[in-house]
Amino acid sequence: MNTATGTERRCPYCDRLVGDVFHEGKHERSVQTIEQTSKKWKAMQLAGVGIIVTGILCGIALDDGALAAAWFVFAGICVYGYARVMAWWNNG
Secondary structure, eight states: OBTTTTBOOBOTTTOOBOSSSOOOOTTOOOOOOOOOSOHHHHHHHHHHHHHHHHHHHHHHHOTTOHHHHHHHHHHHHHHHHHHHHHHHHHHO
16 A cells, blocks of 8 residues: 555455455465476486385395396486486476
8 A cells, every 4th residue: 555645556356455464355366386397207207216216125135136236226316317407407
């Protein structure tokens, strides 16, 4: 409200005074969040996490699986990192 000049701000939809108090009405606009990251990159990130988990489980389950587990974890980190970078590259 601008009382110094005598003008009042009014809602263009219902003509109620608009001030510091939140004004409720039927005309309120709903906010819709838009996710820009495509499902391709999200799926690739999920695949990377799956490969990492597979590597960890290999390391736990197999007696001589340390080398295989290390390769799986490394590959999973690479896939996940690539997907994150590409999602950022495409969407900013």
